[in-house]
Structures are given as C-alpha cells and as structure tokens.
Amino acid sequence: MKKFFVAAALAAVLGAAALPGCSRTPDYTRYISEKRSAVYFYKDDTADISVHCVSREQPYNADGICGDMCDLIEIFVKLDPSPDNVEIALEGYSGEMNYEAVNQRFTVSYSAPAFEADSLDITLNFGGKPNTYRVLSAADSGTLTCEQALEYAVEYDGELFDSLTRRGEFEGEIYVRLLYDEGCYYYVGVCDRNKNITAYLLDGGIGKVIATKKLSG
Numbered sequence: 001m002k003k004f005f006v007a008a009a010l011a012a013v014l015g016a017a018a019l020p021g022c023s024r025t026p027d028y029t030r031y032i033s034e035k036r037s038a039v040y041f042y043k044d045d046t047a048d049i050s051v052h053c054v055s056r057e058q059p060y061n062a063d064g065i066c067g068d069m070c071d072l073i074e075i076f077v078k079l080d081p082s083p084d085n086v087e088i089a090l091e092g093y094s095g096e097m098n099y100e101a102v103n104q105r106f107t108v109s110y111s112a113p114a115f116e117a118d119s120l121d122i123t124l125n126f127g128g129k130p131n132t133y134r135v136l137s138a139a140d141s142g143t144l145t146c147e148q149a150l151e152y153a154v155e156y157d158g159e160l161f162d163s164l165t166r167r168g169e170f171e172g173e174i175y176v177r178l179l180y181d182e183g184c185y186y187y188v189g190v191c192d193r194n195k196n197i198t199a200y201l202l203d204g205g206i207g208k209v210i211a212t213k214k215l216s217g
Helices: 002-017 146-154 158-163
Strands: 032-043 049-055 071-081 089-090 093-094 098-100 105-109 119-126 129-137 170-178 184-192 197-203 209-213
Touching: 032 105, 032 146, 049 098, 049 119, 049 129, 071 089, 093 105, 105 184, 146 158, 146 170, 146 197, 146 209
Parallel strands: 032 170
Antiparallel strands: 032 049, 032 129, 049 071, 071 105, 089 093, 089 119, 098 105, 119 129, 170 184, 184 197, 197 209
16 A cells, blocks of 8 residues: 555656646746847958847847747948948848947848848948848858757856746746857856846857856846
C-alpha cells in the first residue's frame, strides 16, 4: 500500500510539471520586446546606408513588461554632400525620408516583415535624379540568430535570469539587437520591473560575452 501511494504522488508531480506554464525554467524568447534580426549596409565615399529589420513592442516602453509586437523596417542614410530632401524606394515601399539634424542623417520606418534576401536594391532620389545602391546583409551562415544569442546570455548570467523568474514566469523584458561594425555582434539587454537594465555585448559568431554594463532605472 505504501508503494502505491509513493508511486501515485510521484506521478502527480511529474504530471503537474508537464502542464503548460508549470515549468520552472521559462521560454525566455517569449519575453523579447525588441528584436533586430537583420542588418543590411552599404558604404562608399558619398553614401552610408543601413537597413534594420526589427520587431518591437508598441508602444515602446522600457518598463520590464513585454507588450504586443510590431514588425518594422528602419532605414538610415547619410549623404555627402547632404541634400535638402531624399525620396526612397525599397521592395515595394516608397516615400520621403525625414532628416535628423542631431545625427545628420535621413531616416524612415514603416511596418513590414523582415527581409530574407542576402542583398537588396535601394533607390534614393535626391538632386533631381535617382541613385540605386545594393545593400548587403551583415549576417552570413555563421552568424547566430537572436534566439541563439539570448541562449548564450542566459548561459553566461543564469543567476540574473533566475532571480527574475517567479513560478515559471519571467518578470522582465529582453532586447536582442544584431549589430554590425566590421563584423557581427549582439546586444542583449534585460530590463526588470524597476527599469534597471543589464546589458551584454556578444560576439555574433561564437556567442562569447565581450562586455557587460548595468544601468539603473
């Protein structure tokens, strides 16, 4: 009789652990509130162009709570000499870019899913004529995905992620951004409910954490 009750109790525990939401370790990708999954770039003596494919919560708020996500394409252009205005055309989208005086660049963003091509042709109309550039994907077959970069961050600082986990739920939001600067890197940021952010910079190929930083909310 004793063995029967022990077996029944064990079965109940295992069955509860298998239920959705009862796992002690959550799926941290569910708490990503900003994901930059692709970066395209072009640069010569007169033009510096980058295209970012992003999923981001709307409205965007660093409060430790992940909201509903929206897919965006963000484009940044610097031209030398800088024209008065720039019109852009890319993969079925066209429109006028906005000028940021602080960063001395033109920008535009619009709702669209991430591109999957290795390169894109982007046309900029300024100075009375169109100019077409081919932007190349920064990532290659050896570049980690956003989800893999997050796994490396969790492995590096599991203590932080564990400290923000209650009853199988993560009490925070996560930012994962692909970066390019003569090579691919990842920024992984963890924002808790007090708006404190712990940030990690990772090598985009092997997932090694290169630097960490903490910011108080």
